[in-house]
Amino acid sequence: MIPFLDLKSVNMRRAAELENAFARVLESGWYIRGREVEAFEQEFAGYCGAAHCVGVANGLDALVLVLRAYKQLGKLKDGDEVIVPANTYIATILAITANNLTPVLAEPDDRTFNLDAAGVKEKMTSNTRAVMPVHLYGQTADMAGINALAKDKGLLVIEDAAQAHGAHDGNNTDPRRAGSLGDAAGFSFYPGKNLGALGDGGAVTTNDDALADAVRTLGNYGSREKYVNLYQGVNSRLDEVQAALLRVKLKYLDDEIAERREVANFYLSRIHNPHITLPLVRDPQAHVWHLFVIRHPNRDALQKALNQKGIQTLIHYPIPPHKQQAYAAWNGLSLPVTERIHEQVLSLPLWPGMTEDQQSAVVEAVNHAA
Numbered sequence: 001m002i003p004f005l006d007l008k009s010v011n012m013r014r015a016a017e018l019e020n021a022f023a024r025v026l027e028s029g030w031y032i033r034g035r036e037v038e039a040f041e042q043e044f045a046g047y048c049g050a051a052h053c054v055g056v057a058n059g060l061d062a063l064v065l066v067l068r069a070y071k072q073l074g075k076l077k078d079g080d081e082v083i084v085p086a087n088t089y090i091a092t093i094l095a096i097t098a099n100n101l102t103p104v105l106a107e108p109d110d111r112t113f114n115l116d117a118a119g120v121k122e123k124m125t126s127n128t129r130a131v132m133p134v135h136l137y138g139q140t141a142d143m144a145g146i147n148a149l150a151k152d153k154g155l156l157v158i159e160d161a162a163q164a165h166g167a168h169d170g171n172n173t174d175p176r177r178a179g180s181l182g183d184a185a186g187f188s189f190y191p192g193k194n195l196g197a198l199g200d201g202g203a204v205t206t207n208d209d210a211l212a213d214a215v216r217t218l219g220n221y222g223s224r225e226k227y228v229n230l231y232q233g234v235n236s237r238l239d240e241v242q243a244a245l246l247r248v249k250l251k252y253l254d255d256e257i258a259e260r261r262e263v264a265n266f267y268l269s270r271i272h273n274p275h276i277t278l279p280l281v282r283d284p285q286a287h288v289w290h291l292f293v294i295r296h297p298n299r300d301a302l303q304k305a306l307n308q309k310g311i312q313t314l315i316h317y318p319i320p321p322h323k324q325q326a327y328a329a330w331n332g333l334s335l336p337v338t339e340r341i342h343e344q345v346l347s348l349p350l351w352p353g354m355t356e357d358q359q360s361a362v363v364e365a366v367n368h369a370a
């Protein structure tokens with residue numbers, strides 16, 4: 001069986017260093033808001049090209065706290081409209097509704113799966129205050145176009161970068177990466193993400209001093225100074241153990257992205273099945289291949305055939321947010337591009353360290369499927 005993701009092998013390659021990092025925290029006697037988190041925040045901010053990084057408990061909280069902080073700073077208020085791609089993972093939308101803001105679902109570009117300026121423009125009203133592009137599957141959204149439009153209209157741009165640690169904006173001469181391509185960004189360090197902890201974790205990155213301070217304060221009970229509470233905050237912090245482990249993983253992130261690119265290039269050059277649409281790559285040096293997503297008009301049959309040949313695949317995602325029971329009021333909306341994407345996408349196995357035999361077996365099975 002070829003699994004969709006062999007996470008154990010990904011982490012076992014760093015076993016000795018991860019164990020050392022854990023031992024360092026154990027022996028420090030200090031487990032929350034200490035030196036490991038501080039060091040990781042600096043290292044990850046530097047990696048992204050952002051001035052600030054604030055560790056939080058998970059990726060959803062990162063997005064929730066960015067929006068909450070903007071409300072606290074008076075830049076957003078209840079009912080403001082936030083444009084978001086309709087085909088995103090539900091967390092992006094939960095962050096908006098959790099803040100009493102109004103998500104406005106925009107259709108993505110059918111080839112890149114990502115939001116672009118035209119899609120944003122179509123959904124703009126006099127109540128639009130922010131855009132949340134999602135760098136889906138590891139490829140950045142059209143940030144140049146979206147930023148130009150946002151600047152013109154005075155909108156905040158908040159990246160959902162949960163799938164795009166290390167991704168560039170399709171222009172390799174620009175050193176900035178996802179996390180510094182808008183006003184603020186939310187990251188997830190869920191174990192299966194490209195930069196994954198051994199548990200939950202997340203971060204906000206931004207160049208905005210006031211926003212970074214508000215996010216940090218909100219995530220620590222609304223307190224900047226112990227027992228002095230400025231806001232009705234929450235407890236959402238990255239802990240020392242996860243930060244220490246992430247510092248090890250961050251050192252290898254660029255190498256692992258290169259390995260992911262090799263697997264993706266292997267698939268791109270060898271999959272020849274007339275029924276399959278391969279992913280469109282805007283810039284081969286920019287995409288970080290969190291997922292390798294193909295399309296097939298009869299996706300469920302393809303998934304079944306691959307499964308019978310011992311190839312595990314996943315669907316990202318089987319049900320679009322507007323068809324979920326959680327958002328029952330939207331169930332009647334018609335978003336044909338998004339709905340077709342959800343019917344047709346299939347994610348192939350891909351992880352750093354995947355062997356060439358495993359990659360060949362995937363190609364073979366995909367090319368022989370109907």
Ligand SMILES: *Cc1c(COP(=O)(O)O)cnc(C)c1O
Pocket residue numbers: 058059060061088089091092134160162163187188189190200201202
């Ligand atoms: C994983 C993910 C999140 C949420 O991150 P968690 O750490 O699981 O809360 C948000 N947005 C996208 C696009 C994701 O893939």
